[in-house]
Amino acid sequence: MSGLASRADRARGLCLPLGGLLVAEAAARISGLDSTTLAAPSAIAGAGARAALDGSLFAATAQTLGAAFAGLVIGVVLGLAAGIAFGLVRPLDRLMEVTVELIRPVPPVAIIPILIIVSGLGFRTEVTTVAFACIWPALILSRSAVRGVEPRLIEVSRALRLSPLARIGKIIMPSILPNIVVAVRLSVGFALIVAITVEMTANPVGLGYAMIEAQQALDPALMLAVLLWIGGIGWALNALLLLLAARVMGAAARQAPSP
Amino acid sequence: MSVSRLAWIAASALVFCVIVAAWQQAADARVFSPVFFPGPDRIWSALHRGWTQGDLAARTATTLGHMLVGWLLASVVGVALGAVIGLSPLASAYLKPTLELLRPLPASATIPVAIALLGLGESMVLAVIAFGAVWPMLVGTMHGVQSVEPRLLEVAHALGMPRRRVIRDIALPSAIPDILAGLRLSLTVALILTAVTEMMAGGDGLGAAILDAGRLMRSANVFAGVAILGLIGMAGAMLLSILEARCLRWRLAS
Structure with missing residues (x-):
């Protein structure tokens, strides 16, 4: 019964996207669309296929994902380090409170112009901006998770005379792992957004620049094809991370906050 | 607030x-090039000059306007759509898959499309901000409405309450905590997208100002603009947490 109902629901869910596609295609065919802003779905698919065949789409994807991933790793590692330090040493956390709360609300993209001055238009600017955006979720989630670690575990580690590093590696890290996964999930979304933004404003490579180039070349089919491709990447990354989260934490992962 | 808490904040x-003073010392000693990192004194004078003689105040107002209007648009659409999807399984079946397809789309990637469709004007800026900021609100409202105490809905049903009143008097009030959480996340997203779209579209907001200053290597002006953007973000978050405390007082009391 539930299988039947969910099949009907699935069919209903497909109505809007498929209907929209058909209407768009029909409207474009009937009106003989020749626009600089819109394109028929078939033209978009054609442009996407051409970009995929000549390899430019995948080269741009590699550039974008490479920079996003590099920034993500740097940001999450820095955020984790600071978060664990702040969680373990309360006075440090309290002393840095004003500084952190003053820097945190700065929108990550606002530091792009600063980085343009410091490191020019390029890869380093992109990675640094992504890293800046990814520090905060890791810092905040790991800080509160460290405070929530079962105190008896800490006592055990004291009784065993574990060194501080061993304590972090053997007790703290395993028990805050689920929060780290949530932080990474949040950060991946940010990383992709920020990477594409930087490519549009300050680092003329990758998918962000590919979209701008297509828009300025008045090639709406290619522009929309890249947009859909980016959406597909975002969707695939999210699905991948959900899978990862489910493996790490079980079914509770599905309730985790989404970006 | 306790005394020790105040002492820690102080x-x-x-x-x-101390950090700012060290930065000033380093800048005075030319530890790093003043072209890259201006000292706090130069940032302050850039702020002061821009605010009193330049157009910094007007630009801040423009940016605030973009952010607030885009955020309000997103809030209205997000709460309305979230309530409909949360309350009606049929609407959810038709709409949710499409929304799930749109949601992972990085908002900044929609900027070139929005520019192609709407040009470089205000409507483009607002559309991009609203599109990006709508998701936290939509998800929050949906979740809040779906987790309404079922007995309340049964009572409403038994009383023969019309659907509109069920939404207004039961579903939305009990979804308020989730809606507020969505509002707060959306505000952050709205500020980020305001800065990005202003950078892309030019015009007279702060985003365009700092990008231009960056390209002209006027680092003090860049830092001044970034500081204002940070203050806007901080003020927004503080106002919302005050609002949250107010709105949720009845929850604590009961």
Whole structure:
């Protein structure tokens, strides 16, 4: 019964996207669309296929994902380090409170112009901006998770005379792992957004620049094809991370906050 | 607020002042090039000059306007759509898959499309901000409405309450905590997208101002603009947490 109902629901869910596609295609065919802003779905698919065949789409994807991933790793590692330090040493956390709360609300993209001055238009600017955006979720989630670690575990580690590093590696890290996964999930979304933004404003490579180039070349089919491709990447990354989260934490992962 | 808490805040403010003073010393000693990192004194004078003689105040107002209007648009659409999807399984079946397809789309990637469709004007800026900021609100409202105490809905049903009143008097009030959480996340997203779209579209907001200043290597002006953007973000978050405390007082009381 539930299988039947969910099949009907699935069919209903497909109505809007498929209907929209058909209407768009029909409207474009009937009106003989020749626009600089819109394109028929078939033209978009054609442009996407051409970009995929000549390899430019995948080269741009590699550039974008490479920079996003590099920034993500740097940001999450820095955020984790600071978060664990702040969680373990309360006075440090309290002393840095004003500084952190003053820097945190700065929108990550606002530091792009600063980085343009410091490191020019390029890869380093992109990675640094992504890293800046990814520090905060890791810092905040790991800080509160460290405070929530079962105190008896800490006592055990004291009784065993574990060194501080061993304590972090053997007790703290395993028990805050689920929060780290949530932080990474949040950060991946940010990383992709920020990477594409930087490519549009300050680092003329990758998918962000590919979209701008297509828009300025008045090639709406290619522009929309890249947009859909980016959406597909975002969707695939999210699905991948959900899978990862489910493996790490079980079914509770599905309730985790989404970006 | 306890005395020790105040003391810690004072101490941490002192730490911040020490950092700024060290930065000033380093800038005076030319540890790093003043072209890259201006000292706090130069940033302050850029702020002061821009605010009193330049157009910094007007630009801040423009940016605030973009952010607030885009955010309001997103809030209205997000709460309405979230309530409909949360309350009606049929609407959810038709709409949710499409929304799930749109949601992972990085908002900044929609900027070139929005520019192609709407040009470089205000409507483009607002559309991009609203599109990006709508998701936290939509998800929050949906979740809040779906987790309404079922007995309340049964009572409403038994009383023969019309659907509109069920939404207004039961579903939305009990979804308020989730809606507020969505509002807060959306505001952050709205500020980020305001800065990005202003950078892309030019015009007279702060985003365009700092990008232009960056390209002209006027680092003090860049830092001044970034500081204002940070203050806007901080003020927004503080106002919302005050609002949250107000709105949720009845929850604590009951």
